[in-house]
Amino acid sequence: MQKIIPSLWFDDQAEQAAEFYTSVFPDGKITSVVRYTAAGPGPEGSVMMVDFQINGQDVNAINGGPIFTFSEATSLIVNCADQAEIDYYWEKLSEGGETSQCGWLKDRYGFSWQIVPADLMELTVHSDTETVNRVMEALLTMTKLDIAELQAAAKG
Secondary structure (H helix, E strand, C coil), rough: CCCCCEHHHHCCCHHHHHHHHHHHHHCCCCEEEEEEECCCCCCCEEEEEEEECCEEEEEEEEEEECCCCCCCCEEEEEEEEEEHHHHHHHHHCCCCCCCCCCCCCEECCCCEEEEEEEEEEHHCCCCCHHHHHHHHHHHCCCCCCCHHHHHHHHCC
């Protein structure tokens, strides 16, 4: 069992969101659905929680009502091996949502994702300050990240 499991609070779209997320990630799967009973507090038979996996990561989604909403303060990072992966996840996860700068997007449910190249940390934690400055300057001009442009900026 995974020790730490992210739990995402939805108004009433937990099942739809889990179905969407598991369709985006190739190995995604729903592992359980728990429904409210007559004891409530939700309508009997409606979905209370959905457990699912994406890329081997266990995630929980709960229908808790409109009390809480997502913000950019919490996001999931998708480390991508190449530009094709960045393009794929960017297109799928931003569909019906909104994009922001530096590889950030909100999906159709308002949850934030960061779609980044796997080597982004290497490019931004370089021993040469000028290299880091060039990479950061390039990064700050981008919405969807472009690996070739970031690597070119690193090389100068």
